[in-house]
Amino acid sequence: MKSVKQYSLAELAEFLQVEVKGDASCVVSGISTLQDSVSGTLSFLANPAYEKYLAGTKAAAVLLSPEMAEGFAGNALVMKNPYLGFAKVSRLFERGDGEQVGIHATAFVDQTAEVAETAWIGPGAVIESGVRVEAGVRVLANTVVGSDCIIGEGTILKANVTLCHGVTVGKRVIIHNGAVVGADGFGFANQSGKWVKIAQLGGVVIGDDVEIGANTTIDRGALDNTIIHDGVKLDNLIQIAHNVEIGCNTAIAGCTGISGSTKIGSGCTIAGGVGIAGHLSIADGVHVAGMAMISKSITESGTVWSSGSVGTMPVKDWRRSTVRFRQLDEMAKRIRALEKKGE
CATH class of the missing domain: 3.40.1390.10 (MurE/MurF, N-terminal domain)
Incomplete structure (x- = not known):
């Protein structure tokens, strides 16, 4: 008891x-x-x-x-x-998962891996070749750590986490159940209507004091690394594509999707269900409201962004309507001026 x-x-x-x-x-x-x-x-x-x-x-x-x-x-x-x-x-008052150290009898640890004496490798876990597991790390049941990964001091990998090869994780990180870090990014070239896979040659680098929610996925970079800086907090069911970079202490709520090569600044807050297009830059301290679609870079720090739904329509109509929506304030001023003229 x-x-x-x-x-x-x-x-x-x-x-x-x-x-x-x-x-x-x-x-x-x-x-x-x-x-x-x-x-x-x-x-x-x-x-x-x-x-x-x-x-x-x-x-x-x-x-x-x-x-x-x-x-x-x-x-x-x-x-x-x-x-x-x-x-x-x-x-x-938090309930821990026990204070075991060592390697469970049912775990597999490759002979080339380095596991600190104070680390714990749980039942059914797999530690592949060239991995370094530092002091106080806890790798829980059925988690897989791919070749050449590095796991920093005091990090916890909950049950059924997958780190693919070449992932570097900092100190005091928590990665929750079912998360996948370092899977291939979504990269393909079209050849006469057929898709040719682009090899994903980069890795994933995660800083210190990061938390990654259950079933969140972080893809490896195509050439350079995908980078999650110190203090970032990621909710459940987030998709982070290849070569994304997220700045220190940014927090992102569930079901957000971030497309490839986008850079998000430090201290941002991104609410649930947000979609962020690829190859964008978001300044420090930006807040994005829930369900927003970010389709252009945000260069002004500390601003708040949102977008509403206007229903489903052909993309040409949507683009035209978006341009007109941005003109509404100026149009309203002109209409008011005309009304005053007619009074």
């Missing part, structure tokens, strides 16, 4: 470097939402829409902003960003 993790508010306050309001000896053994809280848990208020649940919460303590803590009679951990506090504390 697994022991229940418990922390006093004093311990959590020290961990977060925040102030305690109320009983610092109060002990919590889990996290809950305000509205569904139970005794002995820690809750948080980050969205004003949930303030109505604060007075009646059953949580033993709540993460609150200084403004909200003023009128709250219960125990609280007080900080400017309660949601960030929730994120950090949640890791304390």
Whole structure:
């Protein structure tokens, strides 16, 4: 039986470097939402829409902003960003996959591979020739690591991940179940109506502290590498094509598709279901709203982009309508000027 993790508010306050309001000896053994809280848990208020649940919460303590803590009679951990506090504390209650080290009896590790003594290679996993697995790495069940891959310290490859040959993964990376990194990019040349495959000769380079969601795919480069820089967070079911480059600390939500050779800047946020055409550049700090289709480069940093649906139509009509849509503001000003003239 697994022991229940418990922390006093004093311990959590020290961990977060925040102030305690109320009983610092109060002990919590889990996290809950305000509205569904139970005794002995820690809750948080980050969205004003949930303030109505604060007075009646059953949580033993709540993460609150200084403004909200003023009128709250219960125990609280007080900080400017309660949601960030929730994120950090949640890791304390996270269930691990065990603390094994070594190589499971059913795993296959090629004799030319280097596996650190503190790494774990789980049941059914395959480590091919020339692979380097560094300290503290965890390769879970049935994961395949192709030849000449490098996996940095503290990285976790969840069950059924596939790293194709020549993939480099940095430190403290998490790659979730079913992700495929380094498959061939979609490259073909047309010869008299038939498709001739272009060999994909590049690799994939993933930086430190990256997280890659379940069933996400990242294709290898055609000639140069596909590059995912430090701190990037990728949701589930994302397609990243060959030679894409994603800048540091960019976050991308599920079902987004990024076409080949596009470069995305640092600190961007891309919402779910976005489509990004190939060979584009997106500046730093850009936010793209859900279901948008990005068909041209975005050169201005910190801007917000969106696109609506106008229904299905022939592509010639769609292109003409798109041009006219961009002219609507100017047309509206001209119409208003004409109306004033006629008054």
